[in-house]
Amino acid sequence: MQSDSPTSSSTPRSPLGFLQSLLGSVRPPEWVVDEVQNRVVLFLNHVLMQEPQAQQRLRRQQGKPVRVQWGDFHLTLAATPAGLLERPAGDRQPELNVTLTQASPFALAQKVLAGERPGVDIQGDVQLAAEVAWLVDNVRWDVEEDLSRLVGDAMAHTLVGGARSAASAVKAFVGRRAPGGAGQGDGHSA
Numbered sequence: 001m002q003s004d005s006p007t008s009s010s011t012p013r014s015p016l017g018f019l020q021s022l023l024g025s026v027r028p029p030e031w032v033v034d035e036v037q038n039r040v041v042l043f044l045n046h047v048l049m050q051e052p053q054a055q056q057r058l059r060r061q062q063g064k065p066v067r068v069q070w071g072d073f074h075l076t077l078a079a080t081p082a083g084l085l086e087r088p089a090g091d092r093q094p095e096l097n098v099t100l101t102q103a104s105p106f107a108l109a110q111k112v113l114a115g116e117r118p119g120v121d122i123q124g125d126v127q128l129a130a131e132v133a134w135l136v137d138n139v140r141w142d143v144e145e146d147l148s149r150l151v152g153d154a155m156a157h158t159l160v161g162g163a164r165s166a167a168s169a170v171k172a173f174v175g176r177r178a179p180g181g182a183g184q185g186d187g188h189s190a
Helices: 015-025 030-047 050-059 103-115 127-140 143-151 154-177
Strands: 066-070 074-079 096-100 120-124
Touching: 030 050, 030 074, 050 127, 096 127, 120 127, 143 154
Parallel strands: 066 096
Antiparallel strands: 066 074, 096 120
16 A cells, blocks of 8 residues: 555656746846846847838837736837837836736747747737737748858858758647647658
């Protein structure tokens, strides 16, 4: 009547489930969250500066706060007169709330790697929501252009091509592992 482990009566947890619950319970210090948010704004502005049409669209929405929320983490952004983004000062109510509904970071990563959009709940200003949707659909980071400034055009092209191949392989793997994805080919052989 001895059991092999103290939890033998409960179902065993998978390593992925354990890691997911561990990451879900870890909260970084507030200063780390603040600094990461500042870096996200800098990165987004870097990308926007390469897209004059995106900046023009943002100018029309100047000062309107948009709150993006995922679980306990949130970031509020507003367009500047220059058509870039800033973290607005004060506690103004957001005119648009965008909430990622996928709670699990692993499930969210799976959706993104599979080329799917994560589930979102959007509430607020319809015109502002349309502009945000346009930005998401049309603004892309030109990694190769930025990398070429550091390592030259040829090396940047080679590195980005290798990264795209690796991303395609991961995407194909995730597609085969996702529920309903077993046995579905993607036209590429492994």
